[in-house]
Amino acid sequence: MTHSRRDFLKEAVGTTLTSVVPLSAFTLLSTEEAKAALADLKIRYAFLVDTNKCVGCGLCVKACKTENEIPYDAPVTRTWIERYVITKDGKTHIDSPMAGRDGFTDRKMHDEEIDPADIAKAFFVPKGCNHCENPPCVQVCPVGATYQTKEGVVLVDRKWCMGCAYCVMACPFGVRFIHPVHKVVDKCTMCYHRTTKGLPTACVANCPFGARQLANLKDPDDPVTKIITTQRVAVLKDLYGTKPHIFYLGLDLNVR
């Protein structure tokens, strides 16, 4: 062996460096490409839900189903409202008849009559896709049929999805389902066809009480963004680390 220790070390370090820093890492962007990449950063949508304002009328669910052609009487929906009634004995009653599509018109919950005198607190929580920053549903798709757009919206490619429902299992919020007509996975698109035309989502546009609002987090002058950044908001299932983007005002600790 004529190899000295010095040569060996030199070669080892050199080889390692050249293999971990491939030339492709240094892609040069043209001016147009750089501008396009920066322009894409101007929009990041999020929802703000004020549970203090919601009265459980269900007009958002009705509007969502109509706008997005979700079969009206099928037990599937992109958004839903949960009713929480906490009685003075500490019990939590939760229901969501027909996902809250027809509102909440009966005091009965799961055929159980609750005496109004026993109620400590009661409220409604609208739920739906959180359009997470790190969506686990997208990570698990084996065919690349679901993805996150540059606005942060998570979409499903109806032509590419094969309906394996792996993402339905992966979503911690249970927002995905198999569309009864198209037989592929369906979920909230944040009304992509409306928001890209400058319109609010169907649920936001049809909420009479302003309980649902749409924010562009990349715009610091957006009034809804100001609420999210300056007031005390909470998200659901924070510990999953998915960074959900439905921000709630007045979220109760009984809400799961």
Place this chain on the structure above:
Amino acid sequence: MKWHVLNPLWVAIGAIGLVLLARQFMVPDDFGVHGRNFTYGYHRLSNIQEWKDFPVKYQGRDYCTDCHAENVQEISGSAHAIIQCENCHGPGVNHPGSVQSLTIDTSRGLCLRCHADLAYPNTNRGTMPSVVDKTHRRRRECINCHDPHNPRGV
């Protein structure tokens, strides 16, 4: 190498080759990494346009105002000003193209969405003007007595 090892190896290599060949024809040109990275942005690019082309159904109050300014004016002064026209009159898509396209919901159930008495303390629902469905004029429609565009006057 002995033949009993080599033969299955050729089969395996052939199978991989077939898959790669089929992939060339079956995967569309715009399929690839388009978003943040491979984990979140591996998809068919033209699907974004397909979702953008989805038809809009709810047009919003401004669209109604173009022709029905008096009706919009009437409801704007009432307690029902916060309710969108299309929540009762139906989504305005294809209207006025087809005269019959709007089905107005005048049902009791629509009013009860907000006005059924649930007696929930400390909520907007609890302070809403409300009726107990089972005892309040059970067999009549709300609109027989109440004007939905001006609900305070009975």
